[in-house]
Amino acid sequence: MGHWLFQRNCPLCSRPATALVCPKCEADVASQPYSSAVITSVGLRVYVWGTYRDRLRRLLELLKYAREPALGDWLGERVGRWWLNRGYPRHGYWVAAVPIHPERRQERGYNQAERIARGFSDRTGLPFYDCLARARATPALHGLNPEQRQLTLHGAFKLIRPVNQRSILLVDDILTTGSTLRACATELERSNCTSVEAVVVARPAFNRSDR
Numbered sequence: 001m002g003h004w005l006f007q008r009n010c011p012l013c014s015r016p017a018t019a020l021v022c023p024k025c026e027a028d029v030a031s032q033p034y035s036s037a038v039i040t041s042v043g044l045r046v047y048v049w050g051t052y053r054d055r056l057r058r059l060l061e062l063l064k065y066a067r068e069p070a071l072g073d074w075l076g077e078r079v080g081r082w083w084l085n086r087g088y089p090r091h092g093y094w095v096a097a098v099p100i101h102p103e104r105r106q107e108r109g110y111n112q113a114e115r116i117a118r119g120f121s122d123r124t125g126l127p128f129y130d131c132l133a134r135a136r137a138t139p140a141l142h143g144l145n146p147e148q149r150q151l152t153l154h155g156a157f158k159l160i161r162p163v164n165q166r167s168i169l170l171v172d173d174i175l176t177t178g179s180t181l182r183a184c185a186t187e188l189e190r191s192n193c194t195s196v197e198a199v200v201v202a203r204p205a206f207n208r209s210d211r
């Protein structure tokens with residue numbers, strides 16, 4: 001039982017697990033893909049993997065607030081596997097993460113969207129391209145309507161590498177109104193990229209902001 005010492009508990013159900021997530025939780029998380037591409041109200045095509053609820057919701061919360069960066073790699077790999085199974089493009093996209101502010105990154109230890117994006121990139125073979133940064137900190141968007149979000153996010157992102165003639169696939173953890181993705185896309189489009197689309201891990205089943 002020498003391996004026993006190296007076991008840890010599954011972060012989702014607290015049962016002992018030899019893998020990052022125990023097989024039961026893995027099956028649960030992987031069994032609920034949303035499996036669709038949606039056009040958001042901000043005019044952006046977003047590929048959505050799962051629904052923001054139950055274990056997947058818990059997993060995303062742990063990734064964001066509990067210093068569990070490996071869960072981001074794990075999720076990115078899962079989404080990448082789904083991407084390939086769905087027959088989505090294996091070439092032509094450059095993968096970029098929605099950036100967080102350096103201060104938040106320091107608090108958290110990593111950018112969760114970047115961990116997902118890198119896991120996704122490793123799995124799909126679509127190259128990771130670090131081209132966006134936060135130009136300034138923005139307050140939390142929670143509770144703001146779409147117009148307020150747009151104002152808050154205006155000029156929040158800046159380009160740090162050229163994107164001319166590239167098709168960018170933005171990666172983020174959760175899709176709510178799409179305002180953040182839109183703000184990133186606007187910055188990319190101003191710099192003559194060919195196209196911008198996005199892939200996210202999860203979307204709430206009922207999006208209050210859409211009503």
Ligand SMILES: [Zn+2]
Pocket residue numbers: 010011012013014015021022023024025026
């Ligand atoms: Zn578990």
